Amino acid sequence: SQTIHQWPATLVQPVGSPLSLECTVEGTSNPNLYWYRQAAGRGLQLLFYSVGIGQISSEVPQNLSASRPQDRQFILSSKKLLLSDSGFYLCAWSRLDTQYFGPGTRLTVL
């Protein structure tokens, strides 16, 4: 069966500090991968998606970036965090039409 991991689970970072969130998927190959952000009381905002190694599409221009160095690894990064980057970050994978989510990372920027 497929499993998706995210770490860290929680993170508190000062404004202006860098960020690196990691997501890995087990039990499948060549998945589509997604990064979402969910602000408190709001819906899921798609940030990036990837259909293959090195192939990244950005949905929302901002100070975040994503990379896919391996088939089942997806990384979300920032060079300098903003207060507005606080939120719940979710990684998801799909093969066809259904997306499956990881446990999420709760990021607080102070």
Next chain:
Amino acid sequence: QKEVEQDPGPLSVPEGAIVSLNCTYSNSAFQYFMWYRQYSRKGPELLMYTYSSGNKEDGRFTAQVDKSSKYISLFIRDSQPSDSATYLCAMSETSYDKVIFGPGTSLSVIP
């Protein structure tokens, strides 16, 4: 008009009640419809998946799609306190398209 709309709630019902959760959408090209359940501070988990119009039942859960009205519903029978969560509807045009999520409805089932 937002692409997918959902009443945010919160919705509070007594244990054993029938719950109806709804979404409306504006894009008539949507064909794939999903419902996710998200417990507090957890990632969403897929509950139901349907293609095109019609009903689908899985245990206490029934998903209903009315494409002519651009309206989808999730019914929960014999609701339990463990059903307390936020329910997100989601939809896409094709199996390879991006999925659009509703903002979610918060449900509390009171024992």
